Amino acid sequence: MKHGEKDFKKKSYQKQIEKLKETGIKLEVNHKRLQNEIKQKNNLLERIFSNTHILIAYLDENFNFIQVNNTYANYNKKSINYYTGKNYFALYPDKEYKKIFNRVLKTGKSYIIFGEKFHYDRNMEKLNDSYWDWSLHPVFDTDKKVDGMILTLLDVTERVKAQQELINTKEQLLQSKRLSDLGLLAAAVAHELRNPLSVIQAALYNIERKKGKAPIQPQLYTIEKKIREGDQIITNLLTYAKIKIPDFKKADILTLLDESIGMVKLIFPIENIQINKIISDDFIRFIEIDPVQIKKVLDNILLNSFQSIKKRKGVIEIHAKTVNNHMVLTIVDNGEGIKKADLSRVFEPFFTRKSRGTGLGLSISMEIISLHNGKITIDSKLSKGTTIVIELPYAK
Amino acid sequence: MIKKILIIEDDKDMCNELNEALMDLGYQVHLAFNGLSGKKMIVKDKFDCIVLDLKIPKYDGYQVLNFIHKNNIRSKVIVITARMKIHYEEITRRNHEQADNDLLKKVDSVLIKPFKLIELINEIEKP
Numbered sequence: 001m002k003h004g005e006k007d008f009k010k011k012s013y014q015k016q017i018e019k020l021k022e023t024g025i026k027l028e029v030n031h032k033r034l035q036n037e038i039k040q041k042n043n044l045l046e047r048i049f050s051n052t053h054i055l056i057a058y059l060d061e062n063f064n065f066i067q068v069n070n071t072y073a074n075y076n077k078k079s080i081n082y083y084t085g086k087n088y089f090a091l092y093p094d095k096e097y098k099k100i101f102n103r104v105l106k107t108g109k110s111y112i113i114f115g116e117k118f119h120y121d122r123n124m125e126k127l128n129d130s131y132w133d134w135s136l137h138p139v140f141d142t143d144k145k146v147d148g149m150i151l152t153l154l155d156v157t158e159r160v161k162a163q164q165e166l167i168n169t170k171e172q173l174l175q176s177k178r179l180s181d182l183g184l185l186a187a188a189v190a191h192e193l194r195n196p197l198s199v200i201q202a203a204l205y206n207i208e209r210k211k212g213k214a215p216i217q218p219q220l221y222t223i224e225k226k227i228r229e230g231d232q233i234i235t236n237l238l239t240y241a242k243i244k245i246p247d248f249k250k251a252d253i254l255t256l257l258d259e260s261i262g263m264v265k266l267i268f269p270i271e272n273i274q275i276n277k278i279i280s281d282d283f284i285r286f287i288e289i290d291p292v293q294i295k296k297v298l299d300n301i302l303l304n305s306f307q308s309i310k311k312r313k314g315v316i317e318i319h320a321k322t323v324n325n326h327m328v329l330t331i332v333d334n335g336e337g338i339k340k341a342d343l344s345r346v347f348e349p350f351f352t353r354k355s356r357g358t359g360l361g362l363s364i365s366m367e368i369i370s371l372h373n374g375k376i377t378i379d380s381k382l383s384k385g386t387t388i389v390i391e392l393p394y395a396k
Numbered sequence: 397m398i399k400k401i402l403i404i405e406d407d408k409d410m411c412n413e414l415n416e417a418l419m420d421l422g423y424q425v426h427l428a429f430n431g432l433s434g435k436k437m438i439v440k441d442k443f444d445c446i447v448l449d450l451k452i453p454k455y456d457g458y459q460v461l462n463f464i465h466k467n468n469i470r471s472k473v474i475v476i477t478a479r480m481k482i483h484y485e486e487i488t489r490r491n492h493e494q495a496d497n498d499l500l501k502k503v504d505s506v507l508i509k510p511f512k513l514i515e516l517i518n519e520i521e522k523p
Contacts (some may be wrong), residue, residue: 192478194511197509198510198511201412201513202414206417222409222413303484309484355452355453
């Protein structure tokens with residue numbers, strides 16, 4: 001080998017070594033950079049993992065702890081390392097929860113529950129009740145098999161307690177409203193019942209006074225009528241106190257209507273009021289309703305109509321139609337009518353402008369018709385008359 | 397001596413019984429079924445005694461009382477009502493002015509339904 005050749009090779013090696021050195025340095029720098037990046041990312045994850053008020057634990061597929069966050073360890077007054085490798089159910093034995101954990105493992109579906117009541121803290125010490133939002137999420141390996149799970153726990157005791165307090169307050173409010181309603185109801189009913197009783201009292205005086213000298217038929221008749229009135233008031237009260245879910249039966253509405261008309265005529269025997277029934281040809285008279293409740297509605301509406309008709313000859317028209325699977329009953333009277341300002345209030349309990357009346361008739365009717373998924377509407381013009389429309393679905 | 401009585405009461409059966417009993421005792425009885433016609437009769441005629449129900453249509457009993465008071469009507473006034481005191485307060489708070497309470501204090505007597513007719517007759521006869 002020539003000297004020059006040797007030199008050349010040496011130079012060339014040296015160059016290659018230089019290059020390799022350079023590459024090596026570059027690689028080292030790159031490596032350090034990547035390491036830093038990984039470190040930073042790890043730090044970031046670590047920070048996210050730890051700086052939260054949510055308790056987080058990472059478990060393997062055998063429910064052994066892989067890692068917990070600070071919050072988890074702090075809550076249980078343990079160090080993070082205490083958990084590593086320990087089995088969850090060795091620390092906190094619980095059959096029900098084991099079932100849930102196994103289900104998540106098997107199905108790969110998350111389990112999430114809100115506001116669950118825990119009787120024990122995580123050291124199994126008995127404790128005041130606490131409430132938790134908690135979840136168990138499966139973690140999948142590259143073959144999409146569950147190889148671990150994330151457990152999160154969030155103490156929501158304060159929130160649940162606040163909610164419970166709110167519910168309690170609401171119930172107390174309702175209760176006190178019911179009581180004041182009851183007081184008003186008692187006052188209204190007492191007042192109403194005293195009127196027929198005072199008439200009976202007066203009639204008794206007249207019977208006593210006549211004692212065989214004069215016929216007492218009128219007094220006996222009056223007493224009977226006032227007893228019926230009193231009975232009606234009591235029935236109204238009872239109906240209002242326990243309007244219940246309708247007892248649906250197939251019923252003939254036209255028979256109910258005739259019964260109602262008969263009842264009202266008993267209470268207003270001498271009034272000169274004509275009742276016209278206008279029934280369309282395709283009207284279906286049988287319908288699924290609670291006949292007792294619907295009769296009550298018809299009674300109330302007809303009673304109102306009779307009471308509103310004064311002086312001149314009264315006419316009550318009852319139209320019966322079938323429209324779009326609904327029964328439509330329209331009751332039109334030519335009575336006194338209702339003031340525009342009062343019209344929106346007639347369905348309110350205890351609202352009345354009558355000198356005799358509890359103000360419950362229409363609120364009872366409204367309640368019953370809504371329980372039947374129907375509709376009741378009212379229209380009225382002062383000194384012209386009132387129209388009531390009842391719509392009821394044929395099938396419940 | 398009381399001779400002429402006006403009864404303002406919307407329950408016609410009550411009116412009939414009172415009318416029959418009082419006429420038998422020799423009183424001259426006039427009937428009004430609402431506050432408005434009662435008021436008109438008070439304007440037109442002079443009565444020794446007015447028997448007044450409070451819950452009546454068209455001018456309630458309080459409005460009639462107010463009218464009697466303002467116009468210095470000298471009749472004896474007997475209020476008949478189904479209201480008890482405790483209920484009375486609650487109902488008046490909703491429906492009437494507080495002044496109604498004072499109006500009631502000015503009447504000669506208040507009978508709570510159901511009263512015995514002899515009590516009413518005693519009140520009418522009381523000097």
